[in-house]
Amino acid sequence: METNTGVFDVLYSARSMRRLHPDPVPEEILVKLVDAGIRGPSAANAQNWHFVIVQDRKVIRRMAEPWRKGIGFFVDNAFRAPAKPGEDFDQRRRTLRSVMHLADHFEELPAAICVCVERDxxxxxxxxxxxxxxxxxxxxxxxxxxxxxxxxxxxxxxxxWATAYTATENVLLAARALGLGAVMTVPMVLAPPGTYERILGLPRNVLLAAVIPVGFPLGKFGAVSRPSVESVISWDRHGGRRS
Ligand SMILES: Cc1cc2nc3c(=O)[nH]c(=O)nc-3n(C[C@H](O)[C@H](O)[C@H](O)COP(=O)(O)O)c2cc1C
Structure with a gap:
């Protein structure tokens, strides 16, 4: 079987990067990320994506305020929630620290790609x-x-949503392939409805699915940490095992 190791290297090391350098990301690279995004499939081949690439400092500053409030609320509760069985609490702490870092430095973000989908x-x-x-x-x-x-x-x-999220994953993988840091976020769930839609000037038929902060990484790319593949597979029916 022919294997493209490059693709697999990208897949296995595309960690969420929330510590991003403030240096600008060239416009043509941001466009290239979106171009990779729309290589993905779309339901009924509707190709109804729309992307708002935000670089304007004023818009980033307007997004920063609800972002910080949302993360304040999220982190409060995420720190307090008891550990799930088998959960590595240190891992949770590390993730929350990087979530807080992004919120604290949101104004310095060089760019954010907002993934939208148009109702047909x-x-x-x-x-x-x-x-x-x-x-x-x-x-x-x-x-x-x-x-x-x-x-x-x-x-x-x-x-x-599925159309938007397959494109989102393509953007994340393309960013990793180009050595850029990125993270999928859904800040809309941590804000009163319409907050980000208003800032981005979205018409009513355009739904905001994800916001992807993008920049050169301050942290290192490393292997994504996941459960064993066997633990997430059933065979032939849910719970089915290979004898
Ligand atoms: C549906 C979805 C929503 C997410 N929302 C956020 C978010 O709002 N903020 C954030 O910092 N990360 C968000 N993430 C990223 C996850 O926190 C991240 O994938 C997870 O912690 C595992 O880390 P890794 O991607 O580095 O392996 C989201 C991921 C998914 C799939």
Whole structure:
């Protein structure tokens, strides 16, 4: 089997980097990261990504305030939460320290790539046409169609986020390949709804999925620490083992 060791080296060492140098990252490199992002798949091949690359100091400063509040709230609770069975508490402490470092130095960030996905209103309207319902009944029966209808909104949302997050991972891996530090973050979950969307001027049909701070790393790239692969695999059904 042909193996691209370069890809595997990147995958196994793409740690979250939150300690970033304030030196600017050239614009063409930031564009290259986004270009790698959109090499990823998209649900129904909608290719409905949008990326806001933030370099403007004013915008970064506006993001810094809610960011610090959100991290203050998160860190308070994350430090207090009891250790899970088998959890390495020192590891948690190290992660929290790097999370706090990023929050404390947010104003110095050279750039952040905000990964967004656009709702496709036209496709949503098409999905509501009666002919789609008739076709569903033909394939899945009345009860199946009814149950699918109940979940339809959630399924569409899942597709949107999935499109954004596959692109996000590509951006992270491309950053690692180019020797840049980056980290996937979702600051929106630690702020009142609309906070970052307003700062970034997003229209209502554009959803913010992730913010990726990017810069030259202050820390070292090292192996990502994960459980053994065997511990996360079942065979043929959940819990199934290889005899
Ligand atoms: C859905 C998701 C949300 C995350 N949100 C944040 C975040 O808001 N802030 C942050 O610093 N890291 C965030 N991370 C990064 C994780 O903290 C990180 O992957 C984890 O601690 C493991 O560290 P490693 O990537 O260096 O192996 C997020 C990761 C994922 C997958």
């Amino acid at each position: 209103r036209y496709a949503e309207q098409l999905a509501r046409r009666p002919s789609v319902a008739f076709s569903a009944i033909r394939h899945f029966g009345l009860l199946g169609t009814f149950k699918m209808g109940l979940r339809a909104k959630r399924r569409r949302e899942q597709e949107l």
